[in-house]
Amino acid sequence: MTMQPNRLAVGGRIDRGTTFSIRFNDRDIVAHPGDTLASALLANGVKIVGRSFKYHRPRGVFSAGVEEPNALVQLREGARTEPNSRATTVEAYPGLVARSQSGWPSVDTDLGAIVGAFARFMPAGFYYKTFIGPFRNTRWWMFCEHFIRRAAGTGIAPAAPDPDTYEKVNAFCDVLVVGAGPAGLSAALAAARAGARVILAEQDRDLGGSLLDQTVGDTWLRATVDEVASLPNVRILTRTTTFGAFDGDVYGLVERAWDHVDVPPPHQPRQRYWVVRARSAVMATGAIERPLVFGGNDLPGVMSASALRAYLNRYGVLCGRKIVLFTANDSVYATAGELARAGAAVTIVDMRSDLPEELRSRTAAAKVDVLAGFAVVNTHGGKAVTAVTVAAVSGREGGTKGPVRRIDCDVVGVSGGFTPTLHLWSQRGRKPRFDTDKLAFLPDGSIPTLVCAGACAGADTITDAVSSGFAAGAKAAAAADFVGDAGALAPPKLADDGWQRGAMLISAVRAPDGEIPAKSFFDLQHDVKSTDIELAHREGYVSVEHLKRYTTNGMATDQGKTSNVNALARLAELRGSPIPAVGTTTFRPPYTPVAFGAIVGHEIGRHFRPTRLSPIHGWHAARGAAFIDAGSWSRPRYYPVSPGEDVQAGYIREARHVRAAVGLVDVSPLGKIAVQGPDAAEFLDRVYTNMFSTLKVGRLRYGVMLRDDGFVFDDGTTARLSETEFFMSTTTVNAGKVMARLEFLLQTAWSDLKVQVTSVSDQWATIAVAGPKSRTLLQATCGAADLSAQALPNMAFACAAIDGVPVRIHRMSYSGELAFEVYIPARYGHSAWAELMRVGEPFGVAPYGTEAMGALRIEKGHVAGGELDGRTTLKDLALERFASTKKSFAGCVLRKRPVLEDPTRPSLVGLMTIDKTVSIKAGSLLFPATGDIAGHGDGHVTSTTFSPTLGGHIALGLLARGPARLGETIRCVDFLGGTTVNCVVTAPCFVDPEGVRQNA
Amino acid sequence: MLRFKCPVCGLRDETEFDYGGDATVVRPATAETAFEPWYDYVFLRDNPRGPHREFWHHSRGCRQWVVVERDTLSHDIGDVVLARDAVKENRS
């Protein structure tokens, strides 16, 4: 194994006793448990990790956290590959494989960097001004776009389905604490001591936040973590990002349960999605260090100063030997001392000229050079920084004056101050205020159930963070009604450098000539430079949202975590307005990117949506039925009699058999509703267009419901079981909607009606028995009942028993044959079906599926889904006779609107092909026999089938002035299929219009 | 995620409910034959920016229709009552 040139012999929180190898760009890299991919790369001296999006400039690791804009890698390989993974948050594990995402032939030598030579022709928004082309069409742009698309993008999506699994957890707590730094830990402790059930969620592997990047404070950290962990009412979730805050105090979290290994252990989810309903929450999300903008500030080796500290103290990595720290606040001084003690030559370039004596004496003791009142103007170096040019600061706006000095260095640590992490708070629809003291956007207290604490709320020091966190924990607990005594918590003993103390907000450093150097980058990932912001401003894109969209600043994978505030400051400068007047862009979920798989959990493949199965499904499956999805149901489409029988042959055979003998079809998916109560008949009179109060006990009636706007809503057959009890059936697809509507009417406008409705769809299995031999079969199956035509006329029901199980037999026909629907308690559905099949064997009983059922109903001209499309009226469907004139009913007023009464509306007809061998496609348009075929036609074909009875193809359709055109030849045109079929217009009912067969 | 305190079941997620629209529109009597009241009821809405009284159906719970006071700007939720009680109040 190779050496780790930047790994120190001691220090850090890594396990030096264990060494393993990871691969980056086909090179072996040594790592230890506790490393991230980024820390391992830095330890091994890897400088260039990626190339920038636009100009292909070399980029190295910038940060040590989620804000990383540069070090994005293609992690893992094959089906588990993950594009755009931030090396700074990827935990190293044995066998880890990662690659740079851009650069050809390699990330170190990228020919794509030639683009940089043309940078001047590619200012912000250049694509809006070019590629327009001379032709009045889109072809030139699409030609150019082809190449632009190939050059854009970064990582590569997996090509195969994800082999890993995911889990969803619904959780409840009194206090959710987001972030386990000093503030979050203190908050969790206070809330838990007060008795609240606490969930403490930390995105890192370890608890401690910024304390993990320091060498002191461990005693406090260990004691606090131990106490928090020991409390039974605290659940600690590490590696868990709270990515979104939503209404109702609901938070979305993703726990990367097994992302830190090559492959999750068997039966373990890769990630776990937590939906946490919290009574209140503490946001202790810290702050992110802001870069400073100066010439060449994107070169590998330019890093966030706090990251240098993290790599040193947490990972035992000294990123450079000659380090320049460029800052305008106090936070880097402790870092400088630590880096110097670890062996680096450190120079602090501080833009402030009057430094506190305390800082000066500390740096003197630590042998750190300080250039006060200076700024870094430019970096030097090709693929990594080798030196910086500094100049004396002049004025407040980042200006400098000559002469310039050159300082050799291999790393530049930058700190432009800190930006509080307000995402979750802002996602609740709040706008942060700009605090001119702290030079930062801060939350206010406007959400009683979301208390902000620590650095994200402006706490200056760790001492402040602990006290504000502890107070926030108690406050959040109180908001959830836990007011127990939380006691007190002493802060850790450490040097308290204010994170923002003395901070200045400088948008960009100017060279002594007054210009901002050309290669001063604001958004490191999207290569947004000062000149881009200036151009946007010059052209009038002066709102902060316009700036973002025109320059793409803040639209990269880090969503502006490091770039937004600096760009905002630059825009404010250009506009001559203070930052609060310019405003800020909106924070949107997620805080950091979230994998789809995690949120989806188990709802994949077949389980994307529930599948409903009839109680008789097992029989159908055993019989080898071909199933089809019908809404949420899986239903037998047909029952192939031989492996080669296709659906066409199958349904024709089944339909023919029904007309000749007897068939069974499973219609259990029909909606069934028990309507009970003294006012049940009155209720049905109101919801159905036709009269139900006149229906005699023991009889059935077909009914139609309208929507309130007068269009047909649903239809079905309802039985009157007693004076006060009806048994309603609905179409399968509308079962839920009808039920909800009935409940709505009864619970709101008609709450004076004494009616109870109950969905009994799942309580009853339903078998339709149809065909000339259906009575014979049923009589043989339920011997005792009298099912004769006299005892059980059409549209009546009788009670009987099959194999001792009480059933109800409705005599009604959908097929036009003598037919019955048998209602059986659901758990006996399967056995009743089997019994009917057994008893029916001598009569040649055969099952039939939905396809044959459809063919039979089309032959009879019954309307179904194709006709009940939500745009048709009673008249359109030849159902006007079902509109009672003796009473009012839902929809009866608005159905009379003039357009709905227009006699030229398309209405239901039958269609028969003139050439019997030719079929028609549903969705074909109808046109007269002669004339143009253009526009919307005279109507369309709604349902088609081959009619076994007629031996030809038939259809139902909606045709303008249809009933007046019987006998006319019209054209059915399928433009898509390129066919025109001549048809004769007929009445919708093709078979036995007098109903002799069903009334037999 | 909105969460409603169902008068029957207690605090429950939005996903247990279906939305039923503006609860301030009043359904005309079934016997009403005039066009305007029906047109108004079926089609026209105040669509307020701010407090809104609205129907929700606890369809994956107790099957009760409830009337929720919710702010359409902030999503803050006020009283939740059974629709049958709210309608009675409307009448009285």
Place this chain on the structure above:
Amino acid sequence: MTHYSALSLVAKAFSGHRSWSRAWRDPVPKPAYDIVIVGGGGHGLATAYYLAKEHGLRNVAVIEKGWLGGGNTGRNTTIVRSNYMMPGNTMFYERSLRLWEQLSQDLNFNQMVSQRGQFNLCHSPASLDAARRRGNVMRANGIDAELFSREEVMRRLPYLDYSDDARFPIIGSLFQPRAGTVRHDAVAWGYARGADALGVDIIQQCEVTGFILERGAVVGVETSKGPIRAKKVGTAVSGHTGYLAAKVGLRLPLETHVLQAFVTEPLRPMIDSVISYAAAHFYISQSDKGDLVLGGDLDGYNTYAQRGGLPLVEHTFASAKALIPSISRLRLMRQWGGVMDMTMDGSPIICKSPVDGFYINGGWCYGGFKATPASGYCFAWTLAKDEPHPDNAEFTLDRFRNGYQIDEKGMGPTPNAH
């Protein structure tokens, strides 16, 4: 107005791009205009552009309470198509697509109109029949449409789930080759620049707080920058149409709902077309930058808050993975919400209102972006001539009175179902 071209870009590069002029002025509002358009999104700006260009009406102001294109123009999934079936809709949306096809040249602003084609997947014989009807109407009206078999879809979109494990099998697809995507921000900016060059005043950061009414007619607007009189006032304020109309005493047949959209981290080219997954009300495409852009269903309740909730996030992601199983490890980068007028039939309103001087352009549901050019074109016509263009003749308020509901989905007067 500086002409945009590769040549001008190169020329200006040599002076450090310092000589580009403003894309639009920042004028002080005049006391009165012929026409005031409320709303500086795509629809309002397009209206002003066509008023000036087609009707010579240049004494026009567009008043925007925030920043141009900050409403749904900048919050959508950028899809354009013209696959509408109902009379009243079909030719309107086709006009829009034809305007899109030449818009970059018309505006001299690259709109990045990318006709990548759109698939509307079918999952059952019934949905295939419905697609056939839609496609046939399109073809009968001179609009491109094709119906693909399962095999053809497999060939063109190999990464969808065709396994037996798919909950909703893909049995075919309607395909419109000319459909595609447009760079949404460029639409607002391009129309703004074009309108401004023709003399239209675009006034940002100016909120309309009320209307000036005289003898029952609207004769101007009250704004945060003072009163502005106008002979006619048109609104194009997606999501807020009902709110503004209420200020002149109108109740409208619509509700305001939120629709969420999502983008992933950027990727190398993966999805070349627009794909609509009808079984789950889900659609996806890939931007030129490489982000996958996803849209789902409405959250489903009245809201003016431009944010959505977790249930729809879950729904959308589950749809995405059901359709494209390999999407699982990709990551969502950003989600947002836009508020829109959902009408009682799912179709828009472009008409003169019952109040004199007050004209409405709204009710776009979630189809507003693709309609932008035709919406502007027809609304300008309606404002200029006081009568509708034939393509927006049916987009009236009266249609709910007379029964001419233009209901593409057949869902009835339930706004959140469209």
